[in-house]
Amino acid sequence: MVKSICVSHIGMRPNHEDNIFLNGKIIDSDTQQRMPEIKLFQYQSTSITDKCVFAVSDGMGGHNAGEIASSMCVQEFEKMNNQIQCCNSISELVTLIQKSINRANVDICTKSRRYSEMRGMGATLVVFAVCGTNCAVLNIGDSRAYICSGGILTQITKDNTEGQRMLDLGILSRKELLDFPASKNLNRYLGYGSNGFILQADVYYPQIGADDTILLCSDGVTDSLTDSNIREILCSEDNISCAGKRIIEQAVMTKNADNATAMLIKIGR
Secondary structure, eight states: OEEEEEEEEOTTSSSOOEEEEETTEEEOHHHHHTOTTOOEEEEEEEEOOSEEEEEEEEEOTTSTTHHHHHHHHHHHHHHTHHHHHHOOSHHHHHHHHHHHHHHHHHHHHHHHHHOGGGTTOOEEEEEEEEETTEEEEEEESSOEEEEEETTEEEEOSOOOBHHHHHHHHTSSOHHHHTTOTTTTOBSSOBTOOOTTOOOOOEEEOOOOOTTOEEEEEOHHHHTTSOHHHHHHHHHHOSSHHHHHHHHHHHHTTSTTOOOEEEEEEEEOO
């Protein structure tokens, strides 16, 4: 049994650019913006299946039509819904997801070149996939995946940013990174590349226990909350719906809060 909850908030931004794929169902930014009187959107799903895919895609802030790019990304996942159920292994499912990511990237790049009002649009992506007893996480950009296990919160993914690259090369320390102006600049995202370029996500294979919780989130969460903040919430709440709501409520309390989305997933063995 797979239980999942997704909570999203527009923050202080005029547009909501986060789009969501929740185990076969798209919750797009348009759906959220059609209900302006409600600031907090909560969705949940319970499914008895051994093949699932969850994704959060964040339109790139400051770029034209970011919400269109992130919407195109999750729509690509909806198209492959039937194929997901036909996969016989996690490696087969990961290959399918990578192909969908590349198709979405080609379509985003094509539309970006064709329409001036969409020029430069892009999106980040984080995915959690389940096939049988095995799981995989894929990411492009700075939307993240975490696992909370035994009271310990661990970041699964690594950001595709210039700041992270400086850390990996040992050029800057985490303290020095705070003053690095290009720290958040993305060096890989959907909407990136020229003709013939094949975009691939980074892939991770976490070991998931029966009581563990997976968190997928946009950077509107991680720019506002520290890992310690997130861990405290996840460890103090037994109910993932309450935990997701608290994460988003705290994330959007900051001045100039970005769109924020948190998806929490538990797998019963």
